[in-house]
Amino acid sequence: MPSSENGRLAVRKTYKLFIGGAFPRSESGRVYPVLGRGGALLGNAAQASRKDARDAVSAARAAAGTWSGATAYNRGQVLYRVAEMLEGRAAQFTAEVAAAENIREPKAGQQVDAAIDRWVWYAGWPDKVAQVAGGANPVAGPYFNFSVPEPTGVVAVIAPQESSLLGLVSVVAPVIATGNAAVVVASQDRPLPAISLAEVLATSDLPRGVVNLLTGSTAELAPVLAGHMDVNAIDVTGVAGADRAELERLAADNVKRVFAAEQDWAAPPTTQRMLAFLETKTVWHPMGT
Amino acid sequence: MTDTVPWDYAPAPQERGIVTIAPSYGLFVGGEFAAAADGRTFATVNPATEEPLAEVALAGEADVDRAVRAARAAYEKVWGPMPGAQRAKYIYRIARLIAERAREFAVLESLDNGKPIKESRDVDVPLASAHFFYHAGWADKLEYAGFGPARPVGVAGQVIPWNFPLLMAAWKLAPALAAGNTCVLKPAETTPLTALLLAEVCQQAELPAGVVNIITGAGETGAALVAHPGVDKIAFTGSTEVGKQILRSAAGTGKKLTMELGGKAANIVFEDAPLEGAVEGIVNGIFFNQGHVCCAGSRLLVQESVADILLDRLRRRLGTLRLGDPLDKNTDIGAINSRQQLDKIRELSAAGETEGAERWSPACELPDRGYWFPPTLFTGVSQSSRIAREEIFGPVLSVLTFRTPEEAVAKANNTPYGLSAGVWTEKGSRILWLAQRMRAGVVWANTYNRFDPASPFGGYRESGFGREGGRHGLRAYLDA
Numbered sequence: 001m002p003s004s005e006n007g008r009l010a011v012r013k014t015y016k017l018f019i020g021g022a023f024p025r026s027e028s029g030r031v032y033p034v035l036g037r038g039g040a041l042l043g044n045a046a047q048a049s050r051k052d053a054r055d056a057v058s059a060a061r062a063a064a065g066t067w068s069g070a071t072a073y074n075r076g077q078v079l080y081r082v083a084e085m086l087e088g089r090a091a092q093f094t095a096e097v098a099a100a101e102n103i104r105e106p107k108a109g110q111q112v113d114a115a116i117d118r119w120v121w122y123a124g125w126p127d128k129v130a131q132v133a134g135g136a137n138p139v140a141g142p143y144f145n146f147s148v149p150e151p152t153g154v155v156a157v158i159a160p161q162e163s164s165l166l167g168l169v170s171v172v173a174p175v176i177a178t179g180n181a182a183v184v185v186a187s188q189d190r191p192l193p194a195i196s197l198a199e200v201l202a203t204s205d206l207p208r209g210v211v212n213l214l215t216g217s218t219a220e221l222a223p224v225l226a227g228h229m230d231v232n233a234i235d236v237t238g239v240a241g242a243d244r245a246e247l248e249r250l251a252a253d254n255v256k257r258v259f260a261a262e263q264d265w266a267a268p269p270t271t272q273r274m275l276a277f278l279e280t281k282t283v284w285h286p287m288g289t
Numbered sequence: 290m291t292d293t294v295p296w297d298y299a300p301a302p303q304e305r306g307i308v309t310i311a312p313s314y315g316l317f318v319g320g321e322f323a324a325a326a327d328g329r330t331f332a333t334v335n336p337a338t339e340e341p342l343a344e345v346a347l348a349g350e351a352d353v354d355r356a357v358r359a360a361r362a363a364y365e366k367v368w369g370p371m372p373g374a375q376r377a378k379y380i381y382r383i384a385r386l387i388a389e390r391a392r393e394f395a396v397l398e399s400l401d402n403g404k405p406i407k408e409s410r411d412v413d414v415p416l417a418s419a420h421f422f423y424h425a426g427w428a429d430k431l432e433y434a435g436f437g438p439a440r441p442v443g444v445a446g447q448v449i450p451w452n453f454p455l456l457m458a459a460w461k462l463a464p465a466l467a468a469g470n471t472c473v474l475k476p477a478e479t480t481p482l483t484a485l486l487l488a489e490v491c492q493q494a495e496l497p498a499g500v501v502n503i504i505t506g507a508g509e510t511g512a513a514l515v516a517h518p519g520v521d522k523i524a525f526t527g528s529t530e531v532g533k534q535i536l537r538s539a540a541g542t543g544k545k546l547t548m549e550l551g552g553k554a555a556n557i558v559f560e561d562a563p564l565e566g567a568v569e570g571i572v573n574g575i576f577f578n579q580g581h582v583c584c585a586g587s588r589l590l591v592q593e594s595v596a597d598i599l600l601d602r603l604r605r606r607l608g609t610l611r612l613g614d615p616l617d618k619n620t621d622i623g624a625i626n627s628r629q630q631l632d633k634i635r636e637l638s639a640a641g642e643t644e645g646a647e648r649w650s651p652a653c654e655l656p657d658r659g660y661w662f663p664p665t666l667f668t669g670v671s672q673s674s675r676i677a678r679e680e681i682f683g684p685v686l687s688v689l690t691f692r693t694p695e696e697a698v699a700k701a702n703n704t705p706y707g708l709s710a711g712v713w714t715e716k717g718s719r720i721l722w723l724a725q726r727m728r729a730g731v732v733w734a735n736t737y738n739r740f741d742p743a744s745p746f747g748g749y750r751e752s753g754f755g756r757e758g759g760r761h762g763l764r765a766y767l768d769a
Contacts, residue, residue: 132435137759139741147745147761232750245541252536254705255529255548255751272769280761282745283724285717286735
């Protein structure tokens, strides 16, 4: 936040994209103003281009194998580490959420606390979801037949527009907890907490490219991701209902899984968002001497 | 051992008279058979002889609307409110009736579809009955399925293909009914007869009117069904191309969807595999049901060190396959289901030759009438070739080789599809290593084309989404 205390001039932050573990500006050179209470300028956010979106997909694809191949225990630890990092910067996030959402700090603080707790909740899932979503199947034959959930792959996430941090965490954490790599489009008008979250992710042992974060126009970026042939699924929760049909049509080109579910972000989550981005693999293993 | 068999098989025909085919069939809506509103019909033919079997009503939009309304009424008044234990008993009845009338179903299936009687008798029909039996037991146990409070979706519009007509009807109807939904099912236009016999079974089971409605027709009928605003859930099995059309047409409607689409599966044979078993598995993988199988092992990936010996044995085995009358109990390869499909297989096979692959078929006499295609092997196939990339849906196997397990994985996954894969090796650890790396929904190890109602089936990527069978299959029909 731009502030000067004791006469010291604050050092402002340049808000950038988060792609492949780096923080580049948009290749287009575009930025857009992000406004707070009374139209005050909070900062300029990078306005990601179609090319930035494609670069983010490439970065996610490159990371998908490593991340899905990591042990579930390791993924859980990394997610827990995110919670730790966020906890340490709770005050910063409280101020940013308050400014972004034009709410008072105590209420913003509750959102930050809930966001931290959400990471903790999801940190416990990577090494349990296979037991909940998979199992052994009693087939009529000499086979050990079992089903295991596997990540869908690269998932595009259009984050909720209103809830700049808690909503964002609630849609991103389940995607990566299950081993997917994500390309996230942050809330268009409230993107700054998302960029700070990217800084947290960058320092939480999360392999580069597992989460890539774009800021800019949802209407410009969502169709690029929905139509991208190397994106396997898309969460369109952050897109207004009337605008989803076109994205669903684009998604059909490579049979993307399309998911949307608004919810009260303060309410306890369910497994729904994790199950939406898992495939079920069934293996027939022979038995015999 | 010689390559020629010293004696010939005597014909062993299954008696056709066990099933009575009516000259014409109506649509099954609201528990009754009735003609289409505009009186239109179409013929279904025996693909082995090209003789018409029956005239079948062609459902138009008015008929689709009537069927969806019947399903809605049954959902709201009867099937939805009915206790699960009661629904279970109806579904058990259907399972038992299919088993009782199994031979009728088998003969009818082979007549209408062209598949060998030994397959319809030993695979399609028993599995269809088993599928109803398995799902019947779920109807009063849905709260244990792990998807939260068990709420049905409503009216399911279900469109199925011609390759396993009765079995696909069972895969669609059984879980939908168990979960408390009502159904409008559209069988494929070339294979409507066993679904209509299943409608008769529903009557015999005294299933309440409107719970299952079966409307016959072609693509337009299916399009009208999936587009009907009264349909809450669309379940489709068929080509990826049509699946994408349905996805586009359903965009923005909020309808719940499951898609079981095409495939181009790799069947991977390692050098340590038991080769005799692998040969049988390769044959079963691609020549079962004339290769009209979405999960067919249509790309054989064989380790270079054993390629020559394996292909030698495979060719010899293909020489013993018997092609001909689907109702003969000795027949291995039946008729191609339709002229249209035969044309597609011919076109892609010609493209295989044009693109430089080497084509081989055993000496094989094709009947004069009907639609036939000999078992065919392509060697020297490149990954970019159409016969390595496109689903042929016929008895055509493309052979590629690999040196290392990593290369096998890369080649197997080099496709937009992801329905199934096969692996042949004696090493259990290698099976699991490979299974983990396959981007495919079903992996068969030292077996192929095996199905079970308890085993979830369905694809990754452009092979579709959602599962059929097992606990996972229920989720497709629950409002979870």
